[in-house]
Amino acid sequence: MTPATRTPAAGGGAGPAPGRAGAGTRALRIVWALSAVAALWWSLGGLEVTPERLSRGLPQAGTIIRQMFTPPNWAYLPDVAEGLSQSVQIAALGTFIAAVLALPFGALAARNLSRLAALPLVGKLALNVIRTFPELVLALLFIRAVGPGPFAGVLAVGIHSIGMVGKLYAERIETVDRASLEALSASGASPLEVFRYGVVPEVLPDFLSFALYRFDLNVRAATVLGLVGAGGIGEKIQIMRTAQQWPSVGTILIGVIVLVGLVDYVSARLRARLT
Amino acid sequence: MPAKPPFPWRGWLAAFAVAAILAWSWRGTGFSLAVLAQGLPEMGEYLARLTPSAERPWHARYLPEIQARLLETVRIAFAASVIGSALSLPFVLVGTRTLAPARWAYNLGRGFLNLLRTIPDLVLATVLVAALGLGPLPGLVALVFFTFGIVAKLLSDTIETVDPGPMEAIAAAGGTRLQRALFAVFPQVAPDYAAYTLYAFEINVRVAAVLGLVGAGGIGQTLMTDIQLFRYGRIGLVVFSIFVVVLVIDAFSTWLRSRLV
Numbered sequence: 001m002t003p004a005t006r007t008p009a010a011g012g013g014a015g016p017a018p019g020r021a022g023a024g025t026r027a028l029r030i031v032w033a034l035s036a037v038a039a040l041w042w043s044l045g046g047l048e049v050t051p052e053r054l055s056r057g058l059p060q061a062g063t064i065i066r067q068m069f070t071p072p073n074w075a076y077l078p079d080v081a082e083g084l085s086q087s088v089q090i091a092a093l094g095t096f097i098a099a100v101l102a103l104p105f106g107a108l109a110a111r112n113l114s115r116l117a118a119l120p121l122v123g124k125l126a127l128n129v130i131r132t133f134p135e136l137v138l139a140l141l142f143i144r145a146v147g148p149g150p151f152a153g154v155l156a157v158g159i160h161s162i163g164m165v166g167k168l169y170a171e172r173i174e175t176v177d178r179a180s181l182e183a184l185s186a187s188g189a190s191p192l193e194v195f196r197y198g199v200v201p202e203v204l205p206d207f208l209s210f211a212l213y214r215f216d217l218n219v220r221a222a223t224v225l226g227l228v229g230a231g232g233i234g235e236k237i238q239i240m241r242t243a244q245q246w247p248s249v250g251t252i253l254i255g256v257i258v259l260v261g262l263v264d265y266v267s268a269r270l271r272a273r274l275t
Numbered sequence: 276m277p278a279k280p281p282f283p284w285r286g287w288l289a290a291f292a293v294a295a296i297l298a299w300s301w302r303g304t305g306f307s308l309a310v311l312a313q314g315l316p317e318m319g320e321y322l323a324r325l326t327p328s329a330e331r332p333w334h335a336r337y338l339p340e341i342q343a344r345l346l347e348t349v350r351i352a353f354a355a356s357v358i359g360s361a362l363s364l365p366f367v368l369v370g371t372r373t374l375a376p377a378r379w380a381y382n383l384g385r386g387f388l389n390l391l392r393t394i395p396d397l398v399l400a401t402v403l404v405a406a407l408g409l410g411p412l413p414g415l416v417a418l419v420f421f422t423f424g425i426v427a428k429l430l431s432d433t434i435e436t437v438d439p440g441p442m443e444a445i446a447a448a449g450g451t452r453l454q455r456a457l458f459a460v461f462p463q464v465a466p467d468y469a470a471y472t473l474y475a476f477e478i479n480v481r482v483a484a485v486l487g488l489v490g491a492g493g494i495g496q497t498l499m500t501d502i503q504l505f506r507y508g509r510i511g512l513v514v515f516s517i518f519v520v521v522l523v524i525d526a527f528s529t530w531l532r533s534r535l536v
Contacts, residue, residue: 029465036357039353039357040353040354040357040358042350043349043351043353043354043357044350046346046347047347047351047354047411047412047415047492048411048412049354049411053412054412057406057412058407060406061403061406064402064405064406085303086303086304088300089299089304090304092296092297092300093297093300093301093304093306096293096297128522129518132521133514133518134481134484134485134517136397136485136495137485137514137517140488140502141318141321141322144314144317144318144321145311145314145317145318145321146310146311147310147314149304149305150305151304151306151307151310153304154300154304154306223395223398224396224397224401227401227488227489228488231304234398237401241401241402244405249402253398253402256393256394256395256398257390257393257394260393260394261389261390264393
């Protein structure tokens with residue numbers, strides 16, 4: 001089993017050695033499983049998840065889901081399309097802002113571009129901090145600055161995405177050969193010129209691919225921003241849910257599923273062609 | 276330096292398309308640097324009010340409630356991670372080519388999984404709040420679905436790459452599909468499975484922190500109320516505590532994952 005055949009998505013899925021489990025590991029696994037069950041018990045105990053609540057709630061959920069799709073409110077489709085296209089707009093502009101603003105962060109966080117060891121650490125820390133603030137919380141803050149609506153959503157998506165895009169940029173820059181950068185530097189190129197001629201040509205396709213991947217995630221994010229008033233289809237979800245217009249909620253859900261699926265597909269296809 | 280392609284019309288075409296999409300988005304979202312420049316001072320003022328100061332200190336008396344809500348957040352995330360990944364185990368009996376009873380069952384299983392994964396977590400949570408009532412229960416159920424989607428996908432993908440030798444040996448000895456899964460496949464992927472569960476847990480903590488913004492329990496609920504009531508000192512403290520909890524859990528879980536595999 002080679003690591004190359006495995007999915008990299010989990011970030012830690014490199015191969016286990018088959019047949020590694022001896023008697024000791026087995027005992028350890030049982031301990032792990034038991035503590036997981038105990039912790040689950042503790043978690044559920046604090047959440048007031050009782051069989052009564054479930055047996056009362058689940059039939060109700062079933063009724064609502066039936067009302068959503070038998071049939072959905074097709075007359076609401078033009079409004080859904082409008083909300084969805086606004087979500088796409090938020091995602092597109094937000095991704096663009098992040099893709100540009102992440103450049104200096106990525107350069108700062110890359111180990112092979114600076115002579116000081118501290119700078120990349122500062123850069124990585126900054127990216128981590130940015131990533132930790134959820135889009136929705138940022139959206140609530142930007143609503144303070146520019147008022148409710150899609151503009152606040154663009155800013156929230158744009159700032160939050162810097163964290164992940166910057167981290168991917170930095171990791172990619174770190175695979176650029178240090179010797180060629182030093183050669184440029186030795187021939188009198190300024191740091192900016194080293195970046196422009198030594199780094200950019202090599203990493204550009206991958207950077208575009210990272211931006212496309214983030215766009216994919218941002219379209220999902222932009223469908224929920226409206227739940228806190230930051231534009232897109234989420235605002236219509238909120239309105240129709242509060243009004244208990246379930247067939248319209250059903251139409252929205254179908255629209256969201258189709259849009260996310262479509263963007264997923266297109267983004268994956270484009271990325272496959274880029275690299 | 277790489278040689279230039281003869282005529283990069285494709286690149287130009289793509290750049291033009293991107294520019295057109297951005298212009299369309301600019302108009303549609305009302306993006307305006309002037310509005311931003313005007314609004315930033317107000318936001319700065321707001322942020323300043325969130326930071327602790329002499330007239331608006333972060334009171335220790337807020338801590339018990341915040342702590343309780345944070346605990347609820349972690350509980351939601353943890354329970355959803357365990358239940359969701361437990362549910363994804365039997366799924367591999369249809370979700371992987373090597374274990375599925377038939378091609379159509381495999382296609383159906385994978386199709387369902389792809390459909391499930393397109394539903395944004397908070398959209399699901401919002402709908403479930405309407406169905407199950409306010410509180411942690413709808414958040415938990417939404418994250419169970421979400422975890423199932425991630426872990427079932429990653430686990431199925433991993434199983435399709437494992438060494439088929441043991442599986443073929445059990446099949447040759449007359450073993451059933453379940454026996455093949457239990458004795459040939461699961462021992463090989465157990466560390467990956469644990470890593471995927473932890474990975475889902477990390478994401479779940481981040482999502483659970485904002486679930487309350489749509490009424491689905493956890494610390495987000497406190498944040499929403501505080502924002503609506505303009506309790507500045509508390510908002511700052513809540514945002515800061517979310518930040519700390521997410522960072523700590525992320526670091527711990529990443530460390531644990533690096534030891535697992």
